[in-house]
Amino acid sequence: MKVIGVVGLPASGKGEFSKIVAAMGIPVVVMGDMIRNAVKDGGVDPTDANLGAMANRLRAERGMDAIAHLCVPEIQRQTAPLVLVDGIRGDAEVTMFRRIFPGFTLVGIDSSFETRLARIQARKRSDDFTSADELRTRDTRELGWGLGNALRVADIHLSNNGTLAAFSADVRNLLASLGRDP
Numbered sequence: 001m002k003v004i005g006v007v008g009l010p011a012s013g014k015g016e017f018s019k020i021v022a023a024m025g026i027p028v029v030v031m032g033d034m035i036r037n038a039v040k041d042g043g044v045d046p047t048d049a050n051l052g053a054m055a056n057r058l059r060a061e062r063g064m065d066a067i068a069h070l071c072v073p074e075i076q077r078q079t080a081p082l083v084l085v086d087g088i089r090g091d092a093e094v095t096m097f098r099r100i101f102p103g104f105t106l107v108g109i110d111s112s113f114e115t116r117l118a119r120i121q122a123r124k125r126s127d128d129f130t131s132a133d134e135l136r137t138r139d140t141r142e143l144g145w146g147l148g149n150a151l152r153v154a155d156i157h158l159s160n161n162g163t164l165a166a167f168s169a170d171v172r173n174l175l176a177s178l179g180r181d182p
Contacts, residue, residue, distance in 0.1 A: 001081060003101040004178065007088040007150045008109030010138050011116035011123075013160035013167060017109060018086040020171045027078045031087035034070040048129060052141055055089075064092035064146060072100060082178075090146030094153055105178065108154030115161050 006014045018028045035055050036046055044050045058066040067089070075083055088094060088106065098104045113135070121130050129135070156174060160167045 001078065001083060001101075002103055002105070002178070003075060003083050003085060003097065004105045004107060005085040005088045005094065005097055006107045006109060007094075007147065007154060008111065008160075009116060009147065009151075010135065010142065011119040012109040012111040013158075014086055014109055016160070016164065016167060017107070017158075017171055018084060020168050021084045021175070024172075024175065025080075026082050026084055026175075027080050028084045028086055029071050029074045029078075031067050031071055031085065031089070031093075034067050048134075048138065052138070055145070056141075059145065064090055065096040068093035068096045075101070082175075088147075088150055089142055091149035091153060092146055094150050105156065106150070106154045107174065108151045108157045109160050110151075110157055111160045 006017050008014050018030065022028045032051075035051055035058070038058065039046050039050050039054050042054065055067065058070075062069065068085075071085060075085065085097065088097075094104075094106055097106075113132075117132055117135050120135060129138075158167070158170050158174065160170075
């Protein structure tokens, strides 16, 4: 099985990348789901602050690759030839995935601050907010987990500042280059 991961700042397009891949029949393991499950099990609301606090707690207790470790059994349960891991937040996670899954490929999604803020303001998820200051705070938190380092070590970079149709075409072309027909 080949495992690919996707990394990017909040609202860069990781979720859209995953939707495109899933629509192609490729299994997607979402790292954020591991955190959302932990928040739910803790009986607290899935707000940005609670999700961030849980992610910080898991990493403090179990190491910077804690969320990746929670994903490994789910990845290994998959029987498809290609599996996507959505939501990598740090270089420790990349290192762990590369150790456990030989040939692991990391895709970095690049998107401007302004584009990301507009997306957050429009999508209305439970962990979203509407101000530029809140996005800067979230960027800072996630960069503190090593997200910037993970973006720097990505094997492939996709720009996502245009239309969804253009991004979808880029994702399909990327999968074709990795040996998966779009």
